[in-house]
Amino acid sequence: MLRLLQCEAMKLRRSRFLLIGIAGTLIVPFFIIIKAVTRYGSDSRTVVSLFTLYDDALMFLMLLFAPLVLTILHAWIVSREYTDGTLKNIFVIPVSKTAFLCGKLLFLACVTFAFMLISWLEILVLAILCSFFVPVTDLTILSAFFFLVRMLSGGLFLCATQTPFLYLTIRTRGFVAPLIAAAAVCFVNVVLSGSPIAGVYPWSASWLFVCRRFHGQSCPAGLSAALILIMCFWGIAACLLRFRREEVG
Amino acid sequence: MNNYVIETKNLTKTYGVGTSVADLNIHIRRGRIYGLLGRNGAGKTTTMKMLLGLTRPTAGEVFLWDKPLRGNKRNLLPRIGSLIEAPGFYPNLTAAENLRIFAALRGVPGPRAIENALEFVRLPCRDKKLFSQYSLGMKQRLAIALAIMHDPELLILDEPMNGLDPVGIAEIRLFLRQLCDGKGKTILISSHILSEIALLADDVAIIDKGVLLEEESLAALEQRSRKYIHFAVSDTAQAARILEREFGETQFAVEDDCNLRLYHPELSVTKIVRVFGENGLEVFEAHTCGESLEDHFKRITGGEGIA
Structure with missing residues (x-):
């Protein structure tokens, strides 16, 4: 499996898509900081807090930005095997389709965690830089670590909720359909995020879990967790079943 | 026990109502170059894909070294090198980097195999040129390098001369002949160019509309002209x-x-x-x-x- 992961990493060398993805990762934290500093500039009584920064970042990332950017990255990493015509070279190598896809899934999980880790690190760095000019509260190692755990748990939920888009990628052998689906999911996320039924929608529920916002929800947390798990396993099983049937046509 | 490296029994592939390959029975002997000749769309590539397990046959069976391909892929595929249709590689990587990925997946030890393969097809090993910047001929050479990199016993090459210049064609032809005569490799090569097959193959199969019309040694065929x-x-x-x-x-x-x-x-x-x-x-x-x-x-x- 390590060999498969190494190969996946090698494939991304000099990839412009990856650079664009990393640049995309930087956008949310950057604008969160800009927003906080601007608010402080207009009203100096407001407080720039590390908690608020991470909380806002998690909301934008989990509900809107990460599903879209990660879908693009994941779909590209998978669909390029079809578009570059490399599957015919891979399928004649005695690596089973299941092992190959599991390697891919694991690598995509690594990409997701890297995405969240970079976002976490950027907020921390920008908050430290900000603290030279405006007061930033809660800027301690402990609170940074607290949010590192939250960001990584967000990564875990994102991995789980990305599997249907991955299935769409394999099904359509391209990234247009999963991207449209991800955009639709994000739209519903925005609509549902403040509503009491957000817990029944796995993508919104993920955010509720990460930010501990289940109070006031009509859907119990257990049901939300079950829905997320069912969707995750269904996604993985569908991907595996579909990919095992894959032929080079 | 026979001496066939590849044997197919009533191999058939249908897509919807169309039949791509129908009841194909071919027999490829050890240490021979076998030319699969047919017009465009005759079913050559589909046949080769079925021989490699890239496409499942609708009916019939493929035997490699007397063993059915179905259920034995993991043991049989490492003994085969292949080139099917257009070369497929990662466009953002160099030739050596591309081969390194497939070598790692295949478990080919050391960089020597990659260097040898690139040297043979006359592609520079330390070239910084990316695959996306390659000409069609260079891409084809890299695909041949990939096919031979792990020193396989059997080569299945689908129109390998596509895009090569005349000198390149002669070089590859000579090399394939050497592989067959010197190292006892078995080679299945497809083409729609008769002269190419006539210059290289020991045995010839003619396929048209998915049907095998003739399977004969080239010598017998010439004699029987x-x-x-x-x-x-x-x-x-x-x-x-x-x-x-x-x-x-x-x-x-x-x-x-x-x-x-x-x-x-x-x-x-x-x-x-x-x-x-x-x-x-x-x-x-x-x-x-x-x-x-x-x-x-x-x-x-x-x-x-x-x-």
Whole structure:
């Protein structure tokens, strides 16, 4: 499996898509900081807090930005095997389709965690830089670590909720359909995020879990967790079943 | 136990209502170069994909080294090198980087195998040029390097000369011959170019519309290149009727209104001409000819398409 992961990493060398993805990762934290500093500039009584920064970042990332950017990255990493015509070279190598896809899934999980880790690190760095000019509260190692755990748990939920888009990628052998689906999911996320039924929608529920916002929800947390798990396993099983049937046509 | 490296039994592939390959039975012997010849769309690539397990046959079975491919892929595939259709590589990587990925997946040890493969196809190992910047010929060379990198016993190459310049074609041809004669490798090569197969193959299979029309050694085929009697007459339809009625002959081909070929050179030309004359037919020309290999292929595949 390590060999498969190494190969996946090698494939991304000099990839412009990856650079664009990393640049995309930087956008949310950057604008969160800009927003906080601007608010402080207009009203100096407001407080720039590390908690608020991470909380806002998690909301934008989990509900809107990460599903879209990660879908693009994941779909590209998978669909390029079809578009570059490399599957015919891979399928004649005695690596089973299941092992190959599991390697891919694991690598995509690594990409997701890297995405969240970079976002976490950027907020921390920008908050430290900000603290030279405006007061930033809660800027301690402990609170940074607290949010590192939250960001990584967000990564875990994102991995789980990305599997249907991955299935769409394999099904359509391209990234247009999963991207449209991800955009639709994000739209519903925005609509549902403040509503009491957000817990029944796995993508919104993920955010509720990460930010501990289940109070006031009509859907119990257990049901939300079950829905997320069912969707995750269904996604993985569908991907595996579909990919095992894959032929080079 | 036979000596076949590849054997197919009634191999069939259908897509919807169309049949791509129908009841194909081919037999490829160890240490031979086997040319699969057919027009574009004849079913050559589909056959090769089924031999590699890239496409599941609708019916029939593939045997490699006497073992069914189904259920033995993990043991059999490492012994095969292949090139199917257009070369498929990662465009953002160099030739060596691309090969490194497949070498790692195959478990090919050390960088020497990659260097040797690139050296053979005359691609520089330390070149910084990316695959996306390669010409078609260079891409094809890299695909051949990938096929031979792990020193396989069997090579399955689908139109490997595509995009190569004449010097490159000659080099690859020589190398494939050396692999076969010197190292005892078995090579299956497909092409729609007759001259290419004629220069390289030991055995030839002709496939058309998914059906195997002929499987023969090239030597036998050349020897069997049929002689025929060519007639230029005033009415070929009438000539055909006379041949059937008077001589019980059906081995002929009407080329046009005036020209007819009789594939039975043992018959007396003088006698036939006389019978034609007695039946009111004018005979302008009558002589015995040999059929070239190309004419033979065109005839049995029913037309053009093989260069």
